[in-house]
Amino acid sequence: MSHSPRKAWKEAIMEYSKELRLPMIRKHLEEYVREASQRDVCYEEFLAQLLEKECDARREASRYNRIRLAEFTHKKYLEDLSVDELPQDAQKKLKLLKTLGFIPEGRNVILAGNPGTGKTHVAIGLGLKACLEGYKVWFTTVPLLVNRIKECRAEQTLRVFQNRFEKYDLVIADEMGYISFDKEGSELLFTHLSLRAGRKSTIITTNLSFERWGEIFQDPIMTAAMIDRLTHQSYLVNMNGNSYRMKETKEWLQKQQLA
Template identity: 80%
Template sequence: MSQLSRKAWMEKVTAYSKELRLPMMAQHLEMHVQEANQLDLCYEEFLAHLLQKECDARAEAARTSRIRLAQFTHKKYLEDLSLVDLPEDAQKKLKHLQSLTFIEEGRNVILSGNPGTGKSHIGIGLGLRACQEGYKVWFTTVPLLINQIKECRSQQTLRAFQNRFEKYDLVIADEMGYISFDKEGSELLFTHLSLRAGRKSTIITTNLSFERWGEIFRDPVMTAAMIDRLTHQSYLVNMNGNSYRLKETKEWLQTQQLT
């Protein structure tokens, strides 16, 4: 094959790759051809190699997209947790939770305990793991969720929001209990979390025990109904313990003193 005809064939392959939306093949064809020549690959091996690269790139792009659309405020991975510094109940249950079977089962996870013990870190870490495994995830705080629902209702887009909200494989609702709600906010939160109950998974992080949820919902009947709906067949994780965040702060301060 002459250099000119080879160039023409390469141009054709590149053009076909773009038309078929195979960007890895289009952008790196020359490199893959050289690699195949070095490895002395047959045509079938070369084709499989090209398609594998394309699939790998597409899967990575999808993972990146899922993480971006999840709207995490921070990237906190499970691998960054110090297991021995977590509350005892979290140490026992984290191994099972990170298998993500609770998502397949449509079961909730409620992380309840005093501030700084790793609740949000675990919630976000499980969410990131779920994104990497192909699940559709959304992260929000409870106050922001209520505000968004109210805005959608005022703009008459609530039905569209509800449809999206129901379809997430996992919703992480952070910071339940930091701000109390008015009656409207409580009712809207109850209604929307109920849409997912028993079918899709929700992770709730809260600094209040269930006995104190009445402080934020201000309605004994609704509080009881909310607790019953959220905790049914859920994984309850007691996060009361020493502050994980305070320990990290002290360690950081010590390193600053040494420098």
């Protein structure tokens, strides 16, 4: 028994959609055709709407993949920040940083201050916004980055890692200063961060003032060179202030006592 011409055309559309990798058309064709018939749209409008839905789905999938590949430890969005509780300097500079203009400019952002003041939240929030706007982002802690570099060197895959590291639009290196490094680790970190200096953006969070970076690297010349390279034309944000993480803990404890 032969198919009706209409059914044959639908089957052909399904096959073409599969070959061209257009899953939204394949999945929702009947629904789209029904809507178009009810509204009596012209062929051009129908085709444009089909392609628009496919593009929307593809953009959404790309955003999801960029966030997944960025390897964030948490999803901390800028919208979830208690801006009024951020340190004063962060409140002043956040509006500018939220434009993400520092990324195409290849400028670094250094968030420096005592623990619990929102450094990581701001950094991840900017990273997530960058992913949503089409930038390629990678999140890591500084200790993990040093270990990763050492592993790649041992496995003779360092050049591959360097090529990838250089090409990210934005790298977020969290927790500079929580752990000090041996000479090898310091040199490797300096080399890799230098690969991006002046060309690609890096956000660094640190709990130490620059005067104390010598405690991390234990080499005054390298420390001076690292600070000079990272801070050149960078946005420096003073994150010293009251710990709102501590404030949240106190509020939680009070609620437990009242319960």
